[in-house]
Every structure is written in C-alpha cells, then in structure tokens.
Amino acid sequence: MKKRIVTIGGGTGSFTILSGLKQYDDLSISAIVSMADDGGSTGRLRDELGVLPPGDVRQCLVALSQESQAVRDLFNYRFEKGELKGHVAGNIFLSALEKKSGSFSDGLEIAMKIINIKGKVIPVTNDSVDLQMKLKDGTHLKGEDEVNHNHAIQKTGLKSIFLKPKAKLDPKAEQVIQRAHVVVIGPGNHYCSIVTNLLVRGMGRALRNSKAKIVYITNLVNKKGHTDGFTLDDYVDSINGFIGDERVDYVIYNSQKPSELLEKKYKQRGEEIVRFDRSERKKRNYTVITSHLLGKAMQYGKADKIANIRSLIRHDSAKLAKLIRYISEADEYKRLIKKIV
Amino acid sequence: MKKRIVTIGGGTGSFTILSGLKQYDDLSISAIVSMADDGGSTGRLRDELGVLPPGDVRQCLVALSQESQAVRDLFNYRFEKGELKGHVAGNIFLSALEKKSGSFSDGLEIAMKIINIKGKVIPVTNDSVDLQMKLKDGTHLKGEDEVNHNHAIQKTGLKSIFLKPKAKLDPKAEQVIQRAHVVVIGPGNHYCSIVTNLLVRGMGRALRNSKAKIVYITNLVNKKGHTDGFTLDDYVDSINGFIGDERVDYVIYNSQKPSELLEKKYKQRGEEIVRFDRSERKKRNYTVITSHLLGKAMQYGKADKIANIRSLIRHDSAKLAKLIRYISEADEYKRLIKKIV
Numbered sequence: 307m308k309k310r311i312v313t314i315g316g317g318t319g320s321f322t323i324l325s326g327l328k329q330y331d332d333l334s335i336s337a338i339v340s341m342a343d344d345g346g347s348t349g350r351l352r353d354e355l356g357v358l359p360p361g362d363v364r365q366c367l368v369a370l371s372q373e374s375q376a377v378r379d380l381f382n383y384r385f386e387k388g389e390l391k392g393h394v395a396g397n398i399f400l401s402a403l404e405k406k407s408g409s410f411s412d413g414l415e416i417a418m419k420i421i422n423i424k425g426k427v428i429p430v431t432n433d434s435v436d437l438q439m440k441l442k443d444g445t446h447l448k449g450e451d452e453v454n455h456n457h458a459i460q461k462t463g464l465k466s467i468f469l470k471p472k473a474k475l476d477p478k479a480e481q482v483i484q485r486a487h488v489v490v491i492g493p494g495n496h497y498c499s500i501v502t503n504l505l506v507r508g509m510g511r512a513l514r515n516s517k518a519k520i521v522y523i524t525n526l527v528n529k530k531g532h533t534d535g536f537t538l539d540d541y542v543d544s545i546n547g548f549i550g551d552e553r554v555d556y557v558i559y560n561s562q563k564p565s566e567l568l569e570k571k572y573k574q575r576g577e578e579i580v581r582f583d584r585s586e587r588k589k590r591n592y593t594v595i596t597s598h599l600l601g602k603a604m605q606y607g608k609a610d611k612i613a614n615i616r617s618l619i620r621h622d623s624a625k626l627a628k629l630i631r632y633i634s635e636a637d638e639y640k641r642l643i644k645k646i647v
Numbered sequence: 648m649k650k651r652i653v654t655i656g657g658g659t660g661s662f663t664i665l666s667g668l669k670q671y672d673d674l675s676i677s678a679i680v681s682m683a684d685d686g687g688s689t690g691r692l693r694d695e696l697g698v699l700p701p702g703d704v705r706q707c708l709v710a711l712s713q714e715s716q717a718v719r720d721l722f723n724y725r726f727e728k729g730e731l732k733g734h735v736a737g738n739i740f741l742s743a744l745e746k747k748s749g750s751f752s753d754g755l756e757i758a759m760k761i762i763n764i765k766g767k768v769i770p771v772t773n774d775s776v777d778l779q780m781k782l783k784d785g786t787h788l789k790g791e792d793e794v795n796h797n798h799a800i801q802k803t804g805l806k807s808i809f810l811k812p813k814a815k816l817d818p819k820a821e822q823v824i825q826r827a828h829v830v831v832i833g834p835g836n837h838y839c840s841i842v843t844n845l846l847v848r849g850m851g852r853a854l855r856n857s858k859a860k861i862v863y864i865t866n867l868v869n870k871k872g873h874t875d876g877f878t879l880d881d882y883v884d885s886i887n888g889f890i891g892d893e894r895v896d897y898v899i900y901n902s903q904k905p906s907e908l909l910e911k912k913y914k915q916r917g918e919e920i921v922r923f924d925r926s927e928r929k930k931r932n933y934t935v936i937t938s939h940l941l942g943k944a945m946q947y948g949k950a951d952k953i954a955n956i957r958s959l960i961r962h963d964s965a966k967l968a969k970l971i972r973y974i975s976e977a978d979e980y981k982r983l984i985k986k987i988v
Contacts, residue, residue, distance in 0.1 A: 331672045331673045332671060584986075584988050594986075594988040595987055595988075596985045596986045596988070597983050598985065625983060628980070628983055629983065632984070642938050642970065642973075643938055643970070644902055644938050645925075645935075645936075645937045646936055
C-alpha cells in the first residue's frame with residue numbers, strides 16, 4: 307500500500323522536501339541526487355582524493371536519517387578553523403567510505419545503514435562528471451562551481467549545457483523511477499542541482515516512460531544571472547525541454563508573500579520572487595497547485611557562508627510533503643468519490 | 648503524524664471497515680464494540696458461563712490481526728457438529744481468557760497480544776447488559792436476539808429502546824473518542840449493532856464533546872421489519888437523535904447498483920436498497936460522499952446460517968478505508984491548497 311515517491315534534486319532543496327516526506331510512515335522514499343558538485347568542501351575532496359562528490363548525497367542522508375539530532379548535526383558539522391576549515395564531517399566520512407570500500411555506491415550502502423535512513427539515497431550516476439556550459443559569446447564554463455558563480459548566463463545567452471564526460475543513469479535510479487507513483491523534481495538551483503540530473507543519459511527516457519505523476523516544485527526566487535525573469539511556466543518549459551516531452555503533471559507554487567524586509571533584501575541582491583500569472587497562458591498541460599508554503603529561514607554557522615548567501619527564505623518542508631502525498635492519492639480519490647453533496 | 652481513527656459498531660460491519668483500515672500504516676485504530684449480543688454462540692456462552700459477549704469483539708480482533716490467514720481462520724472457526732456445533736473457536740477462547748484472568752478486559756488484553764493486532768479493540772462497556780425494546784402495542788423485547796428477530800418493529804412502532812441495566816461507557820473508549828481525528832459509526836445492524844453503542848451512558852456526551860469528524864457509513868440495504876423505507880437522511884436523523892446533537896459531519900453512501908439478480912433476491916426477502924435523494928432535503932448539516940462501494944459477497948460455511956441470511960452484498964473494505972482516510976485529511980488539504988489551476 308505504500309506510495310513510492312522519488313525525489314530528484316541536489317542538496318539543499320532535496321533536504322527540504324525529504325525532511326518533510328520522512329515524517330510519513332506510508333511513503334517509500336528514494337532520493338536521486340545530482341553528482342556534479344565541485345565547489346567548497348566537496349570540490350576539495352574531489353580534487354585531492356579523486357572521490358565522487360559527497361556533499362549533496364550527505365544532505366539527503368541527513369534529511370532521511372532516523373538517528374538523533376546530535377548524530378545528524380555531527381554529520382553536517384562544518385569545521386571552522388585549521389586545515390579542515392570549510393570541510394563538512396559527513397563529506398569526509400563518505401569519502402573515507404568510498405576509498406575503503408572501493409566505490410562510492412558501496413560506501414553509500416554502509417553510510418545508509420550507519421545513520422539509519424528511511425528510504426534510500428541514489429546518486430544519479432556513478433560516473434565522475436563535470437557540469438559544463440557554453441554561452442553565446444563563446445564563454446565556456448567548466449564545472450558546477452564556475453557555472454554557479456557566473457552571473458551573466460541569462461544576459462549573454464545560454465548556448466548549451468552538458469555533462470563531461472557523458473554520464474550514464476544509475477540502474478537503481480532508473481528502476482525506482484519506473485516503479486514510482488510520484489516523481490518530485492526540485493526545488494533547487496535550476497542549472498546546478500536540477501538540470502544536472504536531467505542531463506544524465508537515460509534520465510529523460512526513464513521519466514518519459516514512467517507512469518508516475520511528475521511534480522515540479524517551483525523555486526521561491528529566481529537566481530541572479532541564471533534565471534532572471536523566469537516565471538513558473540518558464541521553469542516548466544525548461545524542465546520539459548530537458549525531459550524531451552511535456553511530461554510535468556503537477557506544479558507546486560508558493561503564493562505566500564515574504565515579509566517586506568526579506569523581499570527588499572532579495573531585491574538588493576538582484577533576486578526576485580518567481581511569478582505565476584494564471585492568465586498568462588491559455589492552456590497548460592499541467593495542474594498548478596498554489597499554497598502558502600513559506601517556512602522559517604534556516605540558521606547557518608559562521609563558516610557556512612555559501613548557504614547563507616544562497617537562501618534566506620525556505621519552503622516549509624511539512625507542507626510540501628503533504629502536497630506530494632495529496633498528489634500521490636488525488637487520482638484514486640477522484641476515481642473513488644462520485645459526488646460530494 | 649498518525650491519524651487516530653475510532654470505529655463504533657458491532658461484528659460484521661466493523662469487520663469490514665477494520666479490515667480496510669488495517670492496511671494503512673499511518674492510521675492509529677481503535678475499535679469500540681457493541682456488547683449487547685446474546686444470540687448464537689455468544690448467547691450460549693453468556694448463559695452457561697456468565698461471561699461478557701465475545702462474538703463482536705472476536706470479529707474485530709480477527710479484522711485487525713496481523714497473524715497469518717490460518718491463525719485468523721482458526722479464530723473464526725465455527726464447529727459444525729457435536730456438542731460444540733455452532734460455537735466459534737475464538738469466542739470460546741475469549742471466554743476462557745475472561746474466566747482465567749478474572750475480567751473480560753484483562754482477557755482481551757492478552758488476546759490482543761496473542762493474535763497480534765494493529766490498534767486496539769475496546770468493549771463499549773464492561774457491564775453485562777441486555778438490549779431491550781418496547782413497541783407501541785405493548786410488546787417488550789428482551790435481549791438483542793429477540794429484537795433482531797422481530798420483524799414488526801417498524802410496523803408496530805418503536806416506543807423506546809434501552810439497555811438494562813444501564814451501562815457505563817468504558818473509560819478507554821471515552822478517551823479514544825476524545826483524542827480521535829475521525830470517529831466512524833457503522834455500517835451494521837442499526838438497532839442491534841450501532842444504536843446499542845449509542846445507548847451506553849456517556850457515549851452521547853463523549854461524541855458531542857469530541858473534536859473528531861464523525862462519519863456515518865450508511866448500510867447497503869434496509870433491514871426488514873426494523874428500518875423499512877429508511878433513507879440515508881432517516882438513518883442520520885436516528886444516529887444524531889441518539890447522540891443528542893446534529894453531530895454527524897460526513898455520510899458515506901454507496902451509489903453502485905447491485906446486479907439485478909441480487910436486487911431481486913433482496914426484494915424477495917423484503918429488503919430494499921437504502922435510498923438517497925439529493926433533492927429530498929434543502930439543507931443538510933452533513934456532507935454526503937457517494938461512491939461505488941460494493942465488494943464481493945462473502946463466503947460462509949454451512950453452519951454459518953445467520954451470517955448467510957444477514958447479507959449477500961458487502962461494502963468493499965479497501966474503498967471504505969480510503970474514504971475514511973481521505974476525510975481524516977480533507978480539512979488539512981483544504982487549508983493548504985489555495986488554488987488549483
């Protein structure tokens with residue numbers, strides 16, 4: 307009877323949605339995680355040890371862990387000084403497991419047991435890849451970190467985005483997508499956390515062939531230089547484009563306004579709330595569910611500057627999860643209920 | 648996060664709804680069970696051993712048992728010859744536990760562990776009572792079995808129905824009603840399985856004070872001589888009358904027609920499908936959910952004549968459970984979802 311939910315995303319966005327989904331005993335959860343990160347602690351480990359990027363996987367593990375908060379905090383602990391400054395304990399732990407067990411996926415199996423997760427975390431690919439992007443002026447961005455920090459993508463114009471070398475979809479990821487009742491894409495950094503998954507060879511086909519409802523969770527704000535001016539429909543078009551079909555069934559959109567202060571702060575940074583205008587498009591092949599979805603802003607440690615810059619407002623994970631669960635059953639309810647009088 | 652569901656009913660109807668609810672891991676189930684049965688195997692045990700009636704409780708235990716089908720079949724096994732003919736193994740077992748442990752509720756605690764049930768079964772009262780009924784022509788029916796087999800209640804006119812001696816609500820039953828998200832009343836024999844619960848002192852108050860959504864599941868057919876001509880609204884009026892307030896929030900109604908053959912068989916026995924006419928009442932204080940809810944007719948052993956007569960068509964337990972679950976969350980979904988576009 308358990309509904310099988312698959313999430314596709316990166317670290318922070320997946321953390322949010324998985325934290326909410328974990329609360330439901332009647333969901334079977336698989337988190338498919340982007341493997342293109344090469345910045346920060348993760349980037350240093352990749353460079354120095356030749357390991358696969360542990361950062362996004364680590365965040366998903368923590369989200370799904372059923373261990374105490376203390377264990378989860380330890381796994382997320384970011385060193386604040388010395389030569390380990392900026393490194394995250396869980397990333398180092400995952401890299402050590404990979405080195406010792408011989409492969410990232412074997413190491414991950416052990417990690418999932420140790421921190422006792424509900425469901426499973428699956429790297430989108432086991433190939434070591436870089437995210438690359440070519441812009442219309444000839445600029446060639448190599449690596450997710452470079453893409454992430456380029457603020458002129460939208461202005462210059464995106465020519466192509468790809469993984470190098472080409473990556474193959476993890477067979478376990480393919481299997482859970484085939485068997486899913488619902489696949490959740492997002493929220494997260496559009497090019498660096500979401501599209502990186504869709505670029506993996508076999509992902510588009512898996513999504514096109516799956517009978518799952520595909521749900522896209524719209525980001526709260528547009529990323530400066532990346533998705534300026536994007537509306538809900540623009541995001542869905544982009545996602546459908548990478549899937550290769552109009553495959554998105556549901557879109558979840560936050561219609562709650564943040565405080566004036568927060569909105570001002572965002573504007574100062576050149577970021578704007580993602581817009582959704584119902585009348586903008588005559589016909590949509592997807593159902594848009596709007597809801598008040600703002601959660602509390604998260605607290606970060608001092609060393610966590612990147613995260614701190616990334617986001618001030620957050621989705622409420624419990625509300626997101628409840629909507630996903632609703633979607634997983636909406637069709638059955640519709641079939642079952644003939645009339646409500 | 649678990650939704651707390653309480654069912655109120657007798658044996659067969661509760662068996663149906665509990666079998667369906669059991670399939671959901673995210674529900675916490677308490678079954679409150681009528682204790683007025685004095686017919687068949689149960690009546691003989693009451694008479695001969697002075698025990699409380701085990702039959703309805705036994706059916707709920709089997710419905711919620713997580714043991715193998717073999718164990719559950721054993722518990723429901725009805726002897727077909729010898730001096731035990733007509734007795735049900737589980738009834739004897741429950742009576743033995745009551746005798747040995749000193750009280751029905753202590754015996755029940757042990758039984759719940761042995762057959763490993765999900766949730767709990769709570770007798771509506773621990774007092775030994777008889778269902779009694781006075782008709783307008785002076786007839787005085789003593790005991791549930793006598794009421795059950797009288798086919799002139801509706802024609803003669805019901806003057807009063809009561810338990811003798813007055814019974815007190817089990818404190819555990821009161822507690823689960825107070826804490827419930829949803830209380831499900833029915834389906835079942837109206838006077839003999841449903842109303843018997845509502846007659847217990849304290850039940851009306853508990854239901855009036857609870858914040859739970861109260862759901863009434865309408866029977867599929869009217870019982871000859873008891874509820875001839877009753878419509879959905881008549882049943883709800885009756886239930887609300889015994890509760891002492893217009894307390895029913897939702898009514899579940901089967902709008903699927905049985906086969907012509909079955910309908911004919913019912914008609915021959917003087918039983919008719921319960922009617923629901925949307926236009927019959929201008930304003931209802933309850934929401935009616937109509938659905939196609941017919942399940943397969945159950946198979947009975949040869950000795951099971953009573954059950955065989957009782958019912959040819961059945962509610963689909965999985966569908967009933969799904970609707971209950973829907974109701975348990977409908978308000979949250981309504982609050983959460985601002986618009987669906």
